[in-house]
Amino acid sequence: MKVLALALCAVLSAVAVDDPIEVDIMKLTKIDWQQGKELPKEIRDLDGKEIIISGYMLTQFRDERKTIMIVDDSCQCAGTPAPNHFVEVTLDAKTEYKPGQLTFRGTLSVGEVEEDGFVTSLYRLEGSFF
Amino acid sequence: MLAALALLALVAGAQDPEPETDVERYLRVARTGSPVVRPQAAQRLVRLGAPAAERIFAECGDSPAEMARLGMDVIEVLGEFEHAELRAKLWQALDDRDFPWRPSAARTLAKTAVAAEADRIRALAGDNLAAVRSAAVDGFARLGDPERRDVVEGLLDDPHDRVRRSAALLLDRWGDPCALYYVVEDLRRDDRFFESETGKSARYEAILALEKRLGDRHGYAPEKPPAENRAAIDAIAKRVGELCEEAPALPAIARAGGATEGDVLGLEIRSCRRGEFFLRWTADDKLRVGQGNPATVDLPEGTVAALLAAALGAGSELDETFWGAPGCDSEVFYVRPDPAQRSTIYRVSKGPDAVEGLRPDALGRVAAALLASLPETRDDPRLRDLRARVGQALVAVGGELP
Numbered sequence: 001m002k003v004l005a006l007a008l009c010a011v012l013s014a015v016a017v018d019d020p021i022e023v024d025i026m027k028l029t030k031i032d033w034q035q036g037k038e039l040p041k042e043i044r045d046l047d048g049k050e051i052i053i054s055g056y057m058l059t060q061f062r063d064e065r066k067t068i069m070i071v072d073d074s075c076q077c078a079g080t081p082a083p084n085h086f087v088e089v090t091l092d093a094k095t096e097y098k099p100g101q102l103t104f105r106g107t108l109s110v111g112e113v114e115e116d117g118f119v120t121s122l123y124r125l126e127g128s129f130f
Numbered sequence: 131m132l133a134a135l136a137l138l139a140l141v142a143g144a145q146d147p148e149p150e151t152d153v154e155r156y157l158r159v160a161r162t163g164s165p166v167v168r169p170q171a172a173q174r175l176v177r178l179g180a181p182a183a184e185r186i187f188a189e190c191g192d193s194p195a196e197m198a199r200l201g202m203d204v205i206e207v208l209g210e211f212e213h214a215e216l217r218a219k220l221w222q223a224l225d226d227r228d229f230p231w232r233p234s235a236a237r238t239l240a241k242t243a244v245a246a247e248a249d250r251i252r253a254l255a256g257d258n259l260a261a262v263r264s265a266a267v268d269g270f271a272r273l274g275d276p277e278r279r280d281v282v283e284g285l286l287d288d289p290h291d292r293v294r295r296s297a298a299l300l301l302d303r304w305g306d307p308c309a310l311y312y313v314v315e316d317l318r319r320d321d322r323f324f325e326s327e328t329g330k331s332a333r334y335e336a337i338l339a340l341e342k343r344l345g346d347r348h349g350y351a352p353e354k355p356p357a358e359n360r361a362a363i364d365a366i367a368k369r370v371g372e373l374c375e376e377a378p379a380l381p382a383i384a385r386a387g388g389a390t391e392g393d394v395l396g397l398e399i400r401s402c403r404r405g406e407f408f409l410r411w412t413a414d415d416k417l418r419v420g421q422g423n424p425a426t427v428d429l430p431e432g433t434v435a436a437l438l439a440a441a442l443g444a445g446s447e448l449d450e451t452f453w454g455a456p457g458c459d460s461e462v463f464y465v466r467p468d469p470a471q472r473s474t475i476y477r478v479s480k481g482p483d484a485v486e487g488l489r490p491d492a493l494g495r496v497a498a499a500l501l502a503s504l505p506e507t508r509d510d511p512r513l514r515d516l517r518a519r520v521g522q523a524l525v526a527v528g529g530e531l532p
Contacts (some may be wrong), residue, residue, distance in 0.1 A: 024353040026327075030334035059456035059479060060165050069166075072331070080165040080203055099451055099475045101325045118159075118167040 018048040020105055025072045025087065028123050035119055039110065046118035047110040052130055054103040058086060064094045070102070083112070083122040092128045105130035148280045152181045156382050157189075161201045168203040183211035190216070194223035198230050198482055202458070205231040209238030221250065224262075230402045230458055230482030233261030240269030248273055252477050253328040257406045258288035258519075267296040276304050286312055287381050289420055289512045290406070291332050294384055301340055308372035311340055311380065316362050318386035319355045319398055321422055323408055324396050324464045324473045328421045329386070344369050356386070368427055383511070389424030391485055392416075394472070396464030397500055397520075402482070403459070404523035409500070411437055413469070417504065425512045441465045442498050444492035445474060457481030459487075463496060478528045489528030497524055498531040 028043060038044075055070030058081065069086040089104055106127015113121045150158075156178070161173035176184040186204065190197045197219060199204075202406070208220050223236040236254055243251050251269035254262050267285060285297035286309065294312055301309035316336035320331035333352040341347050348369070350362035357513040371377065392412040394501045399407040410418040411434045417426040445465060451474070466472070478489045489497065499523065504517040524531060 026330060026334045027353060030331070030338060030352075034336065043519070058165075061475075071180075073326070075234045080168050082169065083166055097452065099477055100472065115167075118163075120164070120166055 021046070022053050023051045023053045023108070024054045025053050027098045028087065029072045029085050031084055033082065033122065035112065036042070039122075043110060046108050050106070051125070052103060052105045053087065053108075053125065054101050056085060056101060056126045057098055059097070064096050066091050068095065070104070077108050081126070083119045086121075087123040087125050089127065090123045095129075096124055103130040105126065131473045132449060141165065142377075150218050150522055152187050153178055157185060157191060160204050163181050169206065170510065172203045172207045172436055175204070176207050178214070179211070182218055183213040186211070186217075187213060187216050190219050190270060192416045194226040194229040197223050200445050202231045206234040207231050209240075209242040211328055220246075227258075228403055232257075232402065233259060234267065236262040236265035237268065240265040240267075241272060243272045245275075246397045248278070248466050252278060255285060259402075260288070260293055260406060263288060263290070264293045267300050271300050271303070277309070279304065287383055287511070288410050289383060291316060291422055294333070295336065295339060299343070302343065307370065307405070308376070310340070310343065310374065311367075311372045312479065313382055314363070315366050315380055315384060317350060317352075317359065317366065319422060320357075320386070320388050320390075321424075322389065323410070323421055324393065324466065329389075331466070332422065335347070340366060382421075382423055383425075385423045390418060390424070392469055393418070393464075394434060394469060395441055395500070396462075396466075397463070397497070398462040399520065399523045399527060400462070401459045401526045404526045407520050407523060409504070409520070410464075411500070411503070419510075419516065420512045425510045427507075427508070429503060433503055437496075437499055438467060440498050442467065444496045445476075447492040448476065448490060451476050451491075452486060453478045453490060454480040460499070461524060463493060479526065486530070487497070491532065494521065494528070494532045498528065499530065501531065 004112060009059060023046060031043070033039070056070040057074055058071055067088060067090045069081070070089055071086045089106070104125060104127050107123045109124045110123070112119050113124070153175065156171045156174045160168050160175060163171055165278045186208065186255055189200055194298065208216055214462070220235050220239055222311055222346050223229045224232055224239060227243065229235065236527040238249060239247070240254065240329040251273065254266035254269065257263050257266070263285065267282060268439050270282055277344065279387070282297050282300055285293050288297065295316065298312035303531070311335050313445070316332045322331040326355055329488055336346055337350050337352050344366065345419040348362045348365035350359050350366060356363065378441055380391040392414055394408040397409045406420070408421050408424070412418065412425070413434060415429045415434050419427070441463070442465065457480045459481070460477060461474040466474070478493065501517060501521055504520060505513060505516050506517045522529070
């Protein structure tokens with residue numbers, strides 16, 4: 001019985017400490033996207049997964065907030081971002097704007113979210129600074 | 131009594147507000163909504179057609195400066211309306227070098243260009259903004275006029291990689307698959323601009339275009355460095371070789387430069403009016419200009435040590451790292467005395483309107499010193515009138531230098 005319990009513990013802890021997947025933000029953002037079009041399988045497969053991802057905070061938002069947008073480019077001068085050009089990150093605490101590349105860990109959710117008929121996000125991460 | 135009637139009217143008005151029309155709603159959202167929905171709202175305006183065009187036209191005012199108040203995302207779609215007066219105003223705005231949304235105006239005009247505008251599209255190919263030159267390629271594609279082939283071929287030497295790739299892909303469409311070698315070359319890029327992975331970004335864009343053209347990635351993984359993609363690059367080059375017998379000799383500006391070392395100071399300027407500049411100073415007194423395979427200039431010995439000391443001194447006076455507001459004009463200073471460490475980044479940014487006293491004095495002194503270290507001009511297109519062009523861009527973003 002004791003052996004069985006130990007084995008179960010070992011299995012559970014192996015699951016719990018599963019390494020998060022390192023995801024290159026450009027893998028998400030550098031795709032051709034159209035509203036309603038299915039995302040590539042390798043991206044859909046990331047839905048619900050624990051990931052680590054790096055990017056730059058969108059400069060449009062300078063106030064302290066819990067939900068930020070990260071992009072793959074430090075400048076973001078090419079115009080306003082399309083839904084596939086950013087990851088919406090909901091942090092466990094408010095943050096001020098931080099320049100430079102930042103890394104986050106959390107659970108990724110993939111798919112179009114619409115508000116009032118507009119697609120407001122494609123990728124969402126719930127997590128924290130890593 | 132009068133007061134009571136006025137109150138009654140006010141209450142009645144509040145209870146029965148005029149419903150917002152779709153045109154007003156989408157115009158409002160396209161101008162002031164969340165950044166991600168603005169382009170989508172602008173597209174809805176296009177679908178509404180003539181009533182939206184008339185409403186927008188009424189908002190254009192009498193000058194490009196007034197038209198700029200429509201905002202970038204509305205400007206980005208104006209060419210899609212069939213409205214001759216609106217189109218004329220858009221061309222007028224594009225001709226104004228101080229119009230802040232010139233790339234958006236150029237893109238929408240180019241994507242909807244008509245034959246009578248061919249010469250104007252041709253002129254865009256020589257613009258100081260890479261985004262406008264790239265739009266010229268879209269215009270040539272739309273007009274489908276191989277007579278412009280020489281202009282498009284000229285853009286294969288463009289300082290900006292996106293312009294080169296667009297030109298190469300159009301030449302391929304026009305029956306010159308040898309131009310695809312320019313795109314293949316980007317698969318070999320591994321350059322960075324400080325922490326920005328500029329080479330990787332180019333790799334992603336290049337493989338996306340080549341996959342569409344060739345129907346296969348041949349196992350190429352853009353997130354991996356070129357050294358780990360050799361077999362895939364060879365396979366893709368072989369496919370292109372089947373389409374083009376003799377690979378062209380690529381100019382230095384288009385060749386993959388690989389990683390560079392020793393960058394200790396950097397200045398990245400992106401001005402919606404004066405263009406983009408990527409400048410790096412190395413510990414061994416070299417100036418590198420541009421991304422990818424940058425142009426290199428030898429500086430007098432000790433130049434960079436003095437510049438670095440000035441930058442570190444200025445940094446000690448600054449307790450912030452961001453000045454201004456997000457917008458289309460920015461200058462970013464990178465300071466990295468130890469190239470193995472991350473840079474300290476100082477950013478000055480603003481929207482289309484001039485902001486007095488935006489750049490702090492300490493940073494202004496650094497900017498002036500960096501500017502003075504630049505060569506006035508050289509033959510390489512990236513270095514032509516470099517000091518003057520960078521000086522104008524700095525003034526356009528952060529204001530006059532000390």
